[in-house]
Amino acid sequence: MVLPWLLLGTACRAVLGSVEAALCGLKSIKGNHHNFYTAISKDVTYKELKNLLNSKNIMLIDVREAWEILEYGKIPGSINIPLDEVGEALQMNPTDFKEKYNEVKPSKSDNLVFSCLAGVRSKKALDTAISVGFHGAQHYAGGWKEWVTYEFSEKKQGN
Template sequence: MKIEKCGWSEGLTSIKGNHHNFYTAISKDVTYKELKNLLNSKNIMLIDVREIWEILEYQKIPESINVPLDEVREALQMNPRDFKEKYNEVKPSKSDS
């Protein structure tokens, strides 16, 4: 497993290795400024897949929701009411990708 710094923010890291894509859109790198603009536009939902201890240690990414990576598959299969109850956010729909 290789860890490298993300290009858009100091202190955040990405882990390259085994992963799953839960979306169908084309992936692209986003600069810190682009991410900030996207979050301010309210046109995206940023799902932070870090574990709770990582959020507590390194802080929450503003305007993101936390769904730990090992819960993503199950979370996206939940009905909207259960998702809202557990994560306190509206569940993204398949058309949101």
């Protein structure tokens, strides 16, 4: 009769020890986590995105469906990875990524910017990218709608 209670006590200590270790781990990153998240949650503005694209210092990933891009167009320099493929794509090996998307797979330290139509799907893609270790990722909340509006306005003004 003593053996089941002994095992139960050992199991409880193991679980509590795991929880305690996890909480200690959270405490150890707590100070950095807030500042870190603030840095990565920044939206990219139209002007910032345009400058980044001109500098060729980012990979812009449009997470809309392929038919949307064919029908409405895309931001020049962007590649299409539909939202439901983002998590898998970012975890592919470089050869498979290159074969499927015709681009070099970004490293976890590369600057990624996600865009979509109006910012909702790109935010989800950003969350996915961060969850798989792409901590420098950002998103263009204005999306295709804002891009087209600004581009039209600049062309109309002769810029």
